[in-house]
Amino acid sequence: MPAREQLQEQVNILREQLEKHPELPQEKRDSLIALIAKFEVQLQLEPATQPPSITEDLNQAVGRFELDHPGIAGVLRNIVVTLGGIGI
Structure with missing residues (x-):
């Protein structure tokens, strides 16, 4: 499966995780929704034009979700x- 398709599939899984966890605090939910939106914009760009901050944002989000929501952190x-596999 091409990397972009894998990434889109993972974003879809992330959306499903949000639906499965209605107890997620609104602040975390909002930050994840904003991250998904930012990431989807980045998916439209060529890898060479991707800013490294998207990876930093994702790593920070992993830290925020790791303890309470390991499924979301895993995705x-x-x-x-x-992203690392395609050079971003």
């Missing part, structure tokens, strides 16, 4: 790994 880690 975020998968996205970071996939």
Whole structure:
């Protein structure tokens, strides 16, 4: 599966995780929704034009979700790994 398709699939899984966790505090929910929106914009760009901050943002999000929501953190880690695999 091409990397962009993998990334889009992982974003879709992340959205599903949000739906499965209605107890997620609104602040965390909002930050994840904003991260997903930012990431989807980045998916439209060529890898060479990707800012490194998207990976930093994802790593920070992993830290915020790791303890309370390991499923969400796992999906975020998968996205970071996939980005690394395509040179971002």
